Amino acid sequence: MAYTPSSSHTSFLFSCLLTFASFHPHASSAFPFLTPLVFKLLSFTCAFSFALFLQAIFTRLSPLPCYLIDFCCTEAEGNVAVTEEVYTKFITKWRSVKESNLAFQEKVLLRSGIGNESYAPMTLLSKAEDVDLQDAREETENLISVAAKRLLQQVGIEAREIDIVVINCSLFNPTPSLSAFLVHALSMRSNVKTFNLAGMGCSAGLLSISLAKDLLKVHRNSYALVLSTENITSNTYFGNQERSMMVANALFRCGCAAILLTNKRSYRRRAKLQLLHCLRTHLGADEGAFNCVHHLQDNEGKPGVVLQPNLVEVAGSALRRNITKLAPSILPLDELIRVVLSMIGKKVFKSKDVKVYEPNFKRAIDHFCIHPGGRAVIDSIGKGLKLSSYDVEPGKMALNRFGNTSSSGIWYALAYCEAKGRLRKGDKVWQIALGSGFKCNSGVWRVLKNVERSECSECNPWLSSIDRYPPAASILQG
Incomplete structure (x- = not known):
C-alpha cells in the first residue's frame, strides 16, 4: 500500500x-x-x-532511572524489647527445655552483639510454643501495613497511585498472600501489579529492589512499593536436639522496611537516592553453600532454621565472586589497572611472593551498609574489604539495636547513616546482603541530596536513640 x-x-x-x-x-x-x-x-x-x-x-x-524517593523502617510497633532477662524467661516457658540448652542460647545471645532494645512479638514471648497461624499472620500484617502507611504518608502519595508492589518474606507465606493483604489493607487499584517473594532468605531485600528496578524499566511513569520483612512467630525453634537451630533463636528479631521507588524523571531533585548498580551472585550449585542455611525439622518434627559452622566461609566466598563482577563498574581506572598489572605479574613470574593487588573500595564508596546477620559475618566482610570501624559501624549498630531483622537489615543500617547525618550529595552507598541459597547481592546508590539529621522523620527508627550510638568502643572492635 x-x-x-x-x-x-x-x-x-x-x-x-x-x-x-x-x-x-x-x-x-x-x-x-x-x-x-x-x-x-x-x-x-x-x-x-x-x-x-x-x-x-x-x-x-535513554534508560529510565530508578530513584528512591524515601524509605521507612519500623521500630517497636507493639512488640516487646528482648533484654537478656526477657529472653531467659521466654526459653524457660518451653516444655521440657534442657538446662544445658538454656545456657547455650544465653551464651549465643551474649556473644551475638545484640543489645537490649531489639524486638520480638508479644504473643510469641507470652505464648511460646502455643502460638498459632493467626499469631504469625498478625505479626507480619501489622509490620508491613504500618511501614507502608507511614511511608506513603511521609511522601504524600496515595496508595491508589502505586503501580507495583513487591513483598519479600522468606519463611511465612500465607494465602491470600502478603501482597494481596496489602492491596486489601490500603485499598489499592485493581490493576496494581503485585509480586510475593518467598524462601529467598536474608538477601531478598535487594532481590526485591532488583525486580522492582526491572519492572520500572518497562512501565513508564510508575511508582513501585517494596517491602522486606521476616516472621519470627512461626519460625522459632522450640526443640532440644539441634543446637545449630537454636542459634537463629538468639539472632533473629522483628523488623520491616518499606521502600518507594519511581522512574519519573521529575523526582531527580526530590528523591534521596538513585540506584546505580544491582548485582546478584548465587552459589546454589555448590553443595556446601546450598546447605549452610536450611529450614528443616529435627528428629522430633520440630522446625527451625539451621545455621551451619561454615556460614562465614561461604559468605566470604560469595562476596568475593560478587565483588569480582561489581568492581569494574565502580572502581577508579587506576585501581583497576593496578589489579590487572598485579595479575599479569603473578602469571608471568609464577611466584607465591607476587600477590594480586587488593583494590581500595573506599576510593569508590563512601558508606557501607553490611547485612547485620551476625558480628562474625560483619567482621569478616570488614576485614576482607579493609574497612575501618567507622565503615562497619552502621551494620554493627543495626545488629546491636535491632538484631538480625533478615532482609530488612540493610535498610536499618542505611537509616543509621541517615540519622547520623553522613549522607551528602554525590556520596555513594554500597548495600551488601547475604542469604540462604547461598546468595550475595549488592546495591550501589548515589545520594542525590544532603540528608540532615534534623530532616529525619518518624520513618527513621533511630530518631529517638541515635545519640546513644555507638554505645561502646568494644562493640565496634568485636
Whole structure:
C-alpha cells in the first residue's frame, strides 16, 4: 500500500525545512509569501519545536532511572524489647527445655552483639510454643501495613497511585498472600501489579529492589512499593536436639522496611537516592553453600532454621565472586589497572611472593551498609574489604539495636547513616546482603541530596536513640 503522509508528518517536515532554511542568509527569499517578521517568528517557533522533538527522542531512548524517593523502617510497633532477662524467661516457658540448652542460647545471645532494645512479638514471648497461624499472620500484617502507611504518608502519595508492589518474606507465606493483604489493607487499584517473594532468605531485600528496578524499566511513569520483612512467630525453634537451630533463636528479631521507588524523571531533585548498580551472585550449585542455611525439622518434627559452622566461609566466598563482577563498574581506572598489572605479574613470574593487588573500595564508596546477620559475618566482610570501624559501624549498630531483622537489615543500617547525618550529595552507598541459597547481592546508590539529621522523620527508627550510638568502643572492635 502506498505511503500517504499524515498532516502531523507534513507539519513536522515543513518545520524542519523552515528551521534549516532560517540559517541561510537569503532564506527568506525562498518564502516570498511571508513577511520578514512572520518568517523570523515561524523560524524561531519551528527551531524550538525541533529542539523539543530531539529532547523527546533522547528521553525516550535513554534508560529510565530508578530513584528512591524515601524509605521507612519500623521500630517497636507493639512488640516487646528482648533484654537478656526477657529472653531467659521466654526459653524457660518451653516444655521440657534442657538446662544445658538454656545456657547455650544465653551464651549465643551474649556473644551475638545484640543489645537490649531489639524486638520480638508479644504473643510469641507470652505464648511460646502455643502460638498459632493467626499469631504469625498478625505479626507480619501489622509490620508491613504500618511501614507502608507511614511511608506513603511521609511522601504524600496515595496508595491508589502505586503501580507495583513487591513483598519479600522468606519463611511465612500465607494465602491470600502478603501482597494481596496489602492491596486489601490500603485499598489499592485493581490493576496494581503485585509480586510475593518467598524462601529467598536474608538477601531478598535487594532481590526485591532488583525486580522492582526491572519492572520500572518497562512501565513508564510508575511508582513501585517494596517491602522486606521476616516472621519470627512461626519460625522459632522450640526443640532440644539441634543446637545449630537454636542459634537463629538468639539472632533473629522483628523488623520491616518499606521502600518507594519511581522512574519519573521529575523526582531527580526530590528523591534521596538513585540506584546505580544491582548485582546478584548465587552459589546454589555448590553443595556446601546450598546447605549452610536450611529450614528443616529435627528428629522430633520440630522446625527451625539451621545455621551451619561454615556460614562465614561461604559468605566470604560469595562476596568475593560478587565483588569480582561489581568492581569494574565502580572502581577508579587506576585501581583497576593496578589489579590487572598485579595479575599479569603473578602469571608471568609464577611466584607465591607476587600477590594480586587488593583494590581500595573506599576510593569508590563512601558508606557501607553490611547485612547485620551476625558480628562474625560483619567482621569478616570488614576485614576482607579493609574497612575501618567507622565503615562497619552502621551494620554493627543495626545488629546491636535491632538484631538480625533478615532482609530488612540493610535498610536499618542505611537509616543509621541517615540519622547520623553522613549522607551528602554525590556520596555513594554500597548495600551488601547475604542469604540462604547461598546468595550475595549488592546495591550501589548515589545520594542525590544532603540528608540532615534534623530532616529525619518518624520513618527513621533511630530518631529517638541515635545519640546513644555507638554505645561502646568494644562493640565496634568485636
